[in-house]
Amino acid sequence: MVQVGDVSIGSGKPKICASITETDRKSIIAAADILLQKRVDIIEWRIDYYREAGHWDMVLETLQRLKMSLYGRPLLVTFRTKEEGGSQEIETAAYRELLDHIAQSGLVDMIDVEIFKDFTYEELAGDRTPEVKERFENLKQWIESLRQRVVVVGSYHNFDRTPEDAELKDRLQIIDESGVDIPKMAVMPANRLDVMRLMMFTLQMAEQMDKPLITMSMSRIGSISRISGEAFGSAVTFGxxxxxxxxxxxxxxxLEEMLDMIHQNYQ
Ligand SMILES: O=C1C[C@@](O)(C(=O)O)C[C@@H](O)[C@@H]1O
Structure with missing residues (x-):
């Protein structure tokens, strides 16, 4: 279990996270005000939607305002890169610099890090060359430095397909090995079997892992995976x-109604 303020991630009902996807400061704060009135456990600010995401000083100013508006509600900050379904591209050095500033600001509780940003699956899943080993070691050290200030969510997104079971497993092991607090995987199903596979995979992995796990099968046919976390082992659901x-x-x-209903039946 990972504790963020009053929110226990990985125990009981899956926690509800909702995202702010506005492009300017005023609308970001307005969106936060609306979210605060809902039963949302965690608020995610998707900074890749923010027009000024390229300027970390502007990001920090907005973050300060946002933090004030949230009255202690846990805040997750995510820069989702274009390669993983986000709305902006960013060089790795700038990505790390931005996330470093955010972590050091003391204004956020959780940060999302894309583990495969600089690696192909083949580089990490097979025998690693000395160069790949060194780069991965460097990623681990960076994650450890972030963890001094925030909870780190290590993510992988595939908007094209649901990889085969072996690849899902390898990827999750790699995310875990990177040292993050909470691994997260979002994949796209081609059919209902892919949704079942993801849920089965989640169940098996959640039983083996000593960290909370977040998974989701995207698209309409994957919606079931967003309410079944308590049954199959996904600790947070994005609404x-x-x-x-x-x-x-x-x-x-x-989402809240459905999670409550399932939770009651589990008592
Ligand atoms: O990683 C995730 C999960 C997500 O992609 C989803 O499928 O709900 C939504 C994103 O905002 C978030 O960063």
């Missing part, structure tokens, strides 16, 4: 308020 930040998200109030 929408207006605009979805990923396909298949369910509205947070409906």
């Amino acid at each position: 929408s308020i207006g605009q979805e930040s990923a396909p298949g998200q369910l509205p947070v109030n409906k």
